[in-house]
Amino acid sequence: MSTASESPTSESQHAFRYSGALAQEIELRWHDWWDANGTFHTPNPAGPLGDPRVADQPKLFVLDMFPYPSGAGLHMGHPLGFTATDIYARYHRMTGKNVLYTMGFDAFGLPAEQYAVQTGQHPAITTDQNIANIRTQLRRLGLSHDPRRSISTTDPGYYRWTQWIFTQIFNSWYDTDRTTARPISELVQEFAAGTRATPDGRPWAELSASEQADVLDDHRLAYISEAPVNWCPGLGTVVANEEVTADGRSDRGNFPVFKRNMRQWMMRITAYADRLVDDLDLLDWTDSIKAMQRNWIGRSEGARVDFGVTTVGGAADVITVFTTRPDTLFGASFMVLAPEHPLVDALTTPEQAATVAEYRRQASTKSDVARQVEDKTKTGVFTGSYATNPINGEQIPVWIADYVLMGYGTGAIMAVPCGDERDFEFARQFGLPIPAIQQPPASWFAEHGIDPTLDTAAWPQAFVGDAPYVNSSNESLDVNGISDVATGKRRTNEWLEANGHGQATINYKLRDWLFSRQRYWGEPFPVVYDETGHAHTLPDELLPLELPPTDSFSPRTFDPDDAMSNPESPLDRLTDWVRVELDLGDGPKRYRRDTNVMPQWAGSCWYELRYCDPTNEDAFIDPEVERYWMGPQPDGRTGGVDLYVGGVEHAVLHLLYARFWHKVLFDLGHVSSPEPYHRLFNQGYILAAAFQDERGMYVDAFGVEERDGKHFSGGEPVTREYGKMGKSLKNAVAPDEVCGEYGADTLRLYLMSMGPLDASRPWESKDVVGMLRFLQRVWRNLVDEDTGALRSDLPALDDTTDRILHRTIDGVRSDLEGLRFNTAIAKLIELNNALTKLGGCPREIADHLVLMVAPFAPHLAEELWRKLGHDETVTYQSFPVADPAKLVQDTIELPVQINGKVRSRITVPAAADAAAVEAAALADEKVQASLAGATPKKVVVVPGRTVSLVV
RNA sequence: GCCCGAGUGGCGGAAUGGCAGACGCAGCGGACUCAAAAUCCGCCGAUUGAAAGAUCGUGUGGGUUCGAGUCCCACCUCGGGCACCA
Structure with missing residues (x-):
């Protein structure tokens, strides 16, 4: 009779091997236990969730970006960020922090409504269903959320405070x-x-x-x-x-x-x-x-300048422009208004009326985008009127052109063609004068292959930068010879203000x-x-x-x-x-x-505040609770969430809006920190291979076969690319599927081990098994796979293993502080591989091993913690602390470089001074052979690192 | 065009200016097994060599340094953001 073959995920001949199925059984059991025991309930300093004991406990607020409860459920990008924050939260609970960690739902919005329109079902019903579904999925991942603090923006008890x-x-x-x-x-x-x-x-x-x-x-x-x-x-x-x-x-x-x-x-x-x-500048963001x-805010410093005009009706008026280069005012040789500018009618002469009307009509039918994208050839028409350049009294023509946008600045510009590429092109296009007001350096002319000249007819393009001004003086202002733009601007601004022609100002792109x-x-x-x-x-x-x-x-x-x-x-x-x-x-x-x-965006502008005090009916947040979780910190940080993890796609939407609301609440005295999110970390995307057939249609990525490096779907050749995992590329792997096959702990490990958190990474289903094998070995190093009991044959602790343990503790701690989950996991694997070689995990260090694994694979850790004879959850156990004495080595091996190449390695006492190391290096056989009798001209000893000889 | 970021084995990736490739996947060899799977042990950048070793090697070209994947300059490629913003 043949025995069934065994794969790491399947049930095995060993009744208690850590297979996907056993992982699942363990995980579901612990979810119930955590719920029943309120393991992750986080106390507040006051109010309904208050507990006076927290007052002297340091706090940590860890936040994920507010998820939208989509009908499609979680995609793989969610567990990526969520696992990272969960590990961080769990680690810090073990370092004695009072950790606020929960999750709610940003549930208003278009998709729910569009779905409701399609199905005829009220959005409130679908929203509730979706939230229930996602809560189940989150629970499956073993996230240590305080469930009492979960909220939905659609809950009247929440949006009462949004209102x-x-x-x-x-x-x-x-x-x-x-x-x-x-x-x-x-x-x-x-x-x-x-x-x-x-x-x-x-x-x-x-x-x-x-x-x-x-x-x-x-x-x-x-x-x-x-x-x-x-x-x-x-x-x-x-x-x-x-x-x-x-x-x-x-x-x-x-x-x-x-x-x-x-x-x-x-x-x-x-x-x-x-x-x-x-x-x-106050924030720890990338x-x-x-x-x-x-x-996006687009702050630019410049000046507003008034140009006098006389309307066709004979009235005096002014065109106000915004410019970032007031220093070039002497070179302004024409003006351009946006076609929609309110003064256009008043400035259009009867001869030009038909032309202007036609141009404005054409411009109005083009969207902003079409105006910008179609082609960059400048178009425009003359209004027939002239304006007075206030700095030199010259009469300059006023044009309209669609390259000037009504939505920015004043909707009107002074054109300085010699110093602005767009104005230069426009002037060339329509034969307008291009007076030179700066003397570009010789190198600029050389670059363009022409001889230095102030005759701009020879210039191939505008000159932008620092260079001495020329032709730039009037009776009361002379900037000629000044060669830096900053001084030129300052002097001109002073003149404008003193003479009532304008003033320095700041303009923003932000609307x-x-x-x-x-x-x-x-x-x-x-x-x-x-x-x-x-x-x-x-x-x-x-x-x-x-x-x-x-x-x-x-x-x-x-x-x-x-x-x-x-x-x-x-x-x-x-x-x-x-x-x-x-x-x-x-x-x-x-x-x-x-x-x-x-x-x-309204509901997500303040949700982190409600997480702090979700049941408060008298205020959106209790001031004492707010100060505790969100207030300025003793170490000088200005307050706000301690770690905020989410996708980069909210860079100018949510993150800008939420900062704005928070600042208003700060100004009005409702919150104590000027910023809501102190440390922001942007996770990468989960990518996956996607395949297109010859028509360019995406085919199911899971039906693609690889032969000789080429890819086929149903026998037809397909091309491979990598894209964000999702429905549209037909390459999505659901978190639930992976949990079902390997368990949530393995999924968590895999997601974290793929690379640094901020990098996008391709999903490779075949790689997941590596993390199951790791957990399986941890299990096997402690548990008898046939009985499920703690092994009775665990080896004794030796000095080498003890040192590896302490090195691992030290490394894992610093990696977790720095959100380097991938390298933390690598260090745990190294430790565990050493234990495997030893024949198991010595009982003396078993607790340490399990506690270090706990933030990453919490279900497995809880199970092992029980087997090690403890009654409490691992959640609030102290994270192991490395013994500094065990981090130092007695002897170390140093590379010896000769002329930059490693020629030998020497072993010296760790405490050896430079002279001793040098002597040891020179005495080394291979070094002597390489030197072949020569005396080094120079010896560089970097203690603990290297010896470098120069011959 | 402008502003960020990144280019390291077959793949994902690791490396306070100091032994490039930790860890995982894949691959190769061995032990165990009647056999296979699983597990355990070992190998695993390229060229060369029986081996010891040698030479080359972190997108390209320069530079700084005793020493560069890491710092500086120029360029190429990819990803992201902005884009006639005066």
């Missing part, structure tokens, strides 16, 4: 003098007291109630504006700048987006532009993420945040409008304003290309809900509700 924060933002204004947000009531006081002038100078009391409301609305951090917004007919809603891709489409759904003037809610994030840039945020969506599945705005159309926020006692139930939750969507369609929010249809009678302090009156909902 409350909105009212805080609405009822605030930004004081640019104090650079802080303040309650709007203080602005009213300043206006009323006359310490702050009203916009038109009239005393505050003389303004009508409606005029007062208008003034306040102009200051609020959340405000309604009629402005160009991104209208996406295919989604039936407007979207934020950050949600529009580089090719002008919605990042959700990939529909065309059009610029339209619409009345929408905005958040005055631009007020915080400076602080959002400057405070990046340079690349910081660079992306700086780039205010478009905050309303014409959808159903989001937080309703806690806002009503009175009969004059002014907005009022609902008082606290009327929160939450719950999303009204309806079967008609689908927004009206349009032909994706129908730019002129208009949004219709689903809430508009609920007239009984929209019309409401309320007493807001001045007697019952009729009001109209706001029918927009907030964007999905």
Whole structure:
């Protein structure tokens, strides 16, 4: 009779071999135990989850980016980040930290609503189902979340506070003098007291109630504006700048987006532009993420300059431009306005009217993107009018061209063709003058193969950089000869301000945040409008304003290309809900509700705060709890989450919005740290091989065969590429499948061992078994595979093994501190391989081994911990500490280099001084042979490292 | 075009300026077995050599250094972000 063959994953002849099946059995058992014992409940310093014992315990807040509960469940990218944070959290529990670690769901948003529209099932139902499903999957991974702190943004108990924060933002204004947000009531006081002038100078009391409301609305951090917004007919809603891709489409759904003037809610994030840039310096984030945020905010320092013009009607007016190069004002030889600039009509002469009208018509039919992408050949037309260059009085022509964008700066530029490549091209295209105002260095001319000249007709392109100014003086300003741009700018700015022609200023690419969506599945705005159309926020006692139930939750969507369609929010249809009678302090009156909902980003702007105090019904967070988990730290860190792990795709969306909200809450005194996320770590993507057939269609990656390095699917040749694992590339491996075959502990180990956390890495199913084998060996080194009991034949501890143990403890600790999980695992494997060679794990160090494995493979560790005779969970055991005495070696082997090549190795006492090491090296046989009698000219001894001889 | 980041065996990857390739996968050899699987032991960059060894080797070309995968300069390739931003 033949015996069944055995693979590492399958059941074996050994009843207690650590197979996938046994792992599974162990893991499910421990999930129940952890739940039943509340193992991961984390106490607060106060409140319902409070426990006075935590007061003197150091805290650690570990956070994963808020997952969206997709109907497809978890993909492999989730366990990658989640395992990393779980290991970190578990490790730090073992170092005595009080660790806050949980997970909730960012459950509002378009996908749930789109799914609901397809199926006709209310999004609340599908959302709840999806969350339940994902909770099951998370549990399967053995993540040590405090389940009491899990929240969903769609829970009225949560969005009650999202709405409350909105009212805080609405009822605030930004004081640019104090650079802080303040309650709007203080602005009213300043206006009323006359310490702050009203916009038109009239005393505050003389303004009508409606005029007062208008003034306040102009200051609020959340405000309604009629402005160009991104209208996406295919989604039936407007979207934020950050949600529009580089090719002008919605990042959700990939529909065309059009610029339209619409009345929408905005958040005055631009007020915080400076602080959002400057405070990046406080954060432990990667340079690349910081660079992306700086780039998006796009701070540029320059000046506003006024150019006088006379309109066709004869009136005097000014064109204000923004420039980063005020120093080049002497070289401004024409001006260019955006086609939409409000002064274009007034400046267009009758002769040019038809040309200008035609150009503007063409420009208006092109989207922003088409204007930028189509081709870079400059187009434009002359208005017929001239402006006066304030610095030299010259009359310069005013053109319009679509390379000038209305959305940036003032929508008008001064063109300095000799110093700006775009202006240079435009001038060449239309034969406009290019006066030289800098003397480029000889090297610049040499580079372009021409002789030095100030005749720009010979120049192939504009010169940008530091070089002495020429032709740059008037009666009261002379920058000629100055050769650095910084000084030139400073001098010119001083002149502009002294003569009233402009002033130094800072401009940003960042726009205010478009905050309303014409959808159903989001937080309703806690806002009503009175009969004059002014907005009022609902008082606290009327929160939450719950999303009204309806079967008609689908927004009206349009032909994706129908730019002129208009949004219709689903809430508009609920007239009984929209019309409401309320007493807001001045007697019952009729009001109209706001029918927009907030964007999905709202709920994720503050969720980490709610994790701290999830059950608080009196406040969004208790101040004492907030200070404990989020406050500034004794070591000087400014506070916030201690470790935040997630994908890089949120670099300018969530991370910018959340920082903004947090700063408003900070300014208003609701939180104690200026930043929400102190240390940010961006995980890489899980990639996987994907295969395309000859038509370019993706084929199921799991049906592909490899023969002689070529790949075939159903006999047909296919081409291989690597891409982000997912449904669209037909190459997704579900975490559940891997747990089922190998167990969660093996999956966790594999994900962590693939490489550094921040690198993207290709998934290789065949490699997973390596980590099962490792765990299997750990098990076998302690457990009798036939009885399941602790082995009775464990070897005695020897000195060598003891030293390896302590070296491993030391290395694993420092690797975990640095999030180097891959090398930590390698060190554990080395230790375990040494134990295997020894014939098992000596009982004296078994506890150490199990405790070190615990953060990585917690289920296996719990099981072994029991077998070692302990009753408690491993969770709060102390992580082993290396004995420094066992880290030092008695003797060490050093390489000896001769002229940079390793020629020999010598063994010397670890404590040997340089002279002794040198003597030992020179005495070495091979060294002597290599030297062949020569005397080294130089000897470099690096203690503990190397000996280097130079002959 | 501009700004980040990365290029190391067949593959994933490791290496405070100091012995390149830890650890895992794959492969090769051996032990055990009637046999296979599993397990355990060993080998595993290239060229050369019977072997000891020698020479070369971290995208390319220069440089700094006693010594460079690591630092500097230039370039090439790939990935990410921004892109007529005045």
